[in-house]
Amino acid sequence: MKKILLVEDDSEYRTLLSKKLKTLGYFIYEAKSGQEGLQYLKSSVIDLILLDLVMLKMDGLKFYQFYKKISQNKTPILILSNIVLSDKDKISKKKYIVDYIIKSNINLDSLTERIKTFIN
Amino acid sequence: MATLLKNKLAPLIDIFAKASIGDFSSDVPIAKKEDEFTPVFIGVQVMLEVIREQISALKEADLRKSEFLSMAAHELRTPLGKMSWRLETLLEENSQSLQITVKNELQIIYQNLLRNIELVNDLLSVSRVELGQTVENPRYTNIVAVIKSILKLIENEANKDKLSLSLQTNNLPKNFKLYIDPIHFSQVMQNLVSNAVKYNRRNGTIKIKVWKTENYLHISIADTGIGIAKKDQKKIFRKFFRGSNVSESKAATSVGLGLVMVKSYIKMWAGKIRFNSNLDKGTVFNLDIPLNISYT
Numbered sequence: 001m002k003k004i005l006l007v008e009d010d011s012e013y014r015t016l017l018s019k020k021l022k023t024l025g026y027f028i029y030e031a032k033s034g035q036e037g038l039q040y041l042k043s044s045v046i047d048l049i050l051l052d053l054v055m056l057k058m059d060g061l062k063f064y065q066f067y068k069k070i071s072q073n074k075t076p077i078l079i080l081s082n083i084v085l086s087d088k089d090k091i092s093k094k095k096y097i098v099d100y101i102i103k104s105n106i107n108l109d110s111l112t113e114r115i116k117t118f119i120n
Numbered sequence: 121m122a123t124l125l126k127n128k129l130a131p132l133i134d135i136f137a138k139a140s141i142g143d144f145s146s147d148v149p150i151a152k153k154e155d156e157f158t159p160v161f162i163g164v165q166v167m168l169e170v171i172r173e174q175i176s177a178l179k180e181a182d183l184r185k186s187e188f189l190s191m192a193a194h195e196l197r198t199p200l201g202k203m204s205w206r207l208e209t210l211l212e213e214n215s216q217s218l219q220i221t222v223k224n225e226l227q228i229i230y231q232n233l234l235r236n237i238e239l240v241n242d243l244l245s246v247s248r249v250e251l252g253q254t255v256e257n258p259r260y261t262n263i264v265a266v267i268k269s270i271l272k273l274i275e276n277e278a279n280k281d282k283l284s285l286s287l288q289t290n291n292l293p294k295n296f297k298l299y300i301d302p303i304h305f306s307q308v309m310q311n312l313v314s315n316a317v318k319y320n321r322r323n324g325t326i327k328i329k330v331w332k333t334e335n336y337l338h339i340s341i342a343d344t345g346i347g348i349a350k351k352d353q354k355k356i357f358r359k360f361f362r363g364s365n366v367s368e369s370k371a372a373t374s375v376g377l378g379l380v381m382v383k384s385y386i387k388m389w390a391g392k393i394r395f396n397s398n399l400d401k402g403t404v405f406n407l408d409i410p411l412n413i414s415y416t
Contacts, residue, residue: 010198016205054194082197083190104201104237107208 002047002119003027007037007063008080009055013103017050017080020108021115034058038066046075048119053081053091061091068095076118080111128157132164144171185251189244196240204233242377245307246359249384256304256388256415260297263337264289266306267328270313277314282323290331298337300413304385309339311378312405316343318370319363319403335411336391342404348397356395357383365399389413 004026008014011032018028029044031037035058040046049067053060060079067077079091079100092100098118101111131149138146148165150158207230211223218226248254264287271285278285298305316326324344331338348356352363360376386393390410397403 010202012202013205016202016209020209082194082201102197104197104204105241108205109208 001025001027003029003045004115004119005029005031005037005040005044005046005049005075007031007034007049007055007060008052009033009057010052013052013080017108017111020112024112026119032057034060034063034066037063038070041067041071041075048115049075049077050080050115051077053079053083064091064094064097071096078115078118132161135164135168139168139171144168144175182252186253189248189251189253192247193240193244196244197237200233200237200240204230204237207233239375239377242375242381245381246377246384249381249388254304254388256301258299258301258413258415261300261302261305262295263298263300263305264292264296264330266302267309267313267330270306270310271328273310274313274317278317278326281317281320283317283320284325286325286327288327288329290329292330292332296332298409298411300389300409308382308385308407311382312341312407315378316341316345316403318374319343319366320345324402332411336408337411339407339409340404342402344402347399347401347403348395349399353395353397 002025004021006014006018006021006028008017008030009032014030014032018030021028029040029046031040033055037049037051038058041049051060051063060081064077074096076098077096078098080103081100082103091097099114101114106114135146135148138144146168148161148168150161150165207226211218211226211230215223245254267287271287275285313326313328320326320343325342326344327340327342329338329340329342346363346365348363349365352361352365355361356363357379358376359380362374362376383393386407386409390413392408393405395403395405
């Protein structure tokens with residue numbers, strides 16, 4: 001079973017996406033902050049990270065800095081955020097980040113299709 | 121006398137040389153012993169300080185604008201995105217149990233929500249260009265492939281009105297690539313093509329042609345739609361403007377920002393946009409995009 005770490009502080013987004021991915025047969029670690037995400041990263045084997053950027057307790061960028069230090073097999077990261085393009089360019093070019101998706105601009109079906117391409 | 125003057129003013133020449141290339145960081149050496157040049161030196165120093173302050177104020181303002189847009193985008197998109205995911209889930213999970221009328225109503229709400237998201241995106245794009253906050257991310261882009269994917273996206277909409285879509289790539293070499301921001305280029309084409317679909321008539325046509333000359337890539341998009349009235353032609357690139365002949369139902373599906381965005385991007389690439397329109401016959405938009413867009 002493929003394992004996905006979902007780092008998202010908004011409970012609605014987190015629950016909706018997690019539920020959808022579970023029905024497709026993925027195992028989901030749900031983290032409510034960057035900090036919680038790091039805990040999972042240290043203790044589990046993960047195939048893909050879905051990372052929100054704007055979070056109160058440790059945002060996505062901080063998480064990414066720690067991730068670079070501790071993730072041994074450099075799990076691919078897919079950014080899921082609603083912030084604008086000028087911010088997007090700074091992070092989307094960074095290593096191990098496979099894509100940057102604006103949440104409001106994609107439906108769950110297309111998003112899970114994208115996720116599939118990075119996990120198999 | 122001339123030599124004395126030259127020697128005395130030598131430090132300023134260096135400062136002006138730097139200033140001419142935008143470097144205002146050096147201070148004027150002001151001698152402890154006052155002479156008739158002292159006021160000139162002090163004057164230049166004060167000027168430098170004023171310029172430095174203004175530059176830093178401008179940078180600060182730029183940063184504020186960019187932060188504002190980031191946050192506005194985030195705050196506007198977040199609830200809309202959640203609603204659309206929720207509705208999508210609701211419709212999918214209950215597709216069997218929902219009453220047809222309820223399902224239809226929810227579908228309408230869902231479509232309106234998607235429109236709303238599009239509007240927020242358009243509004244953000246226009247604001248970004250206007251506030252000078254657009255970041256161009258150019259790449260060698262297969263523009264024919266981009267146009268084809270837009271046509272694919274719009275196919276369903278076009279089929280409803282039995283429109284025929286065609287794309288001619290005339291003298292364009294196979295796999296021709298233009299160094300341009302693919303997202304912005306796609307936004308431009310999407311707007312023009314979707315207008316051509318939206319304002320067309322039943323069984324109408326949309327012909328897209330792409331060709332190049334020595335310095336430009338040319339694209340024309342011709343429709344057989346309602347056209348733009350003479351009196352409206354000067355106004356179509358204004359914000360929130362809709363043609364006087366646009367039906368109420370069609371007007372409800374746009375806010376009049378698409379062409380504003382199209383023009384802003386084309387201007388940014390130092391390109392040109394023109395159009396020719398006949399009422400009830402159709403409109404042709406012509407784009408000229410430089411093959412060597414300069415990015416500073």
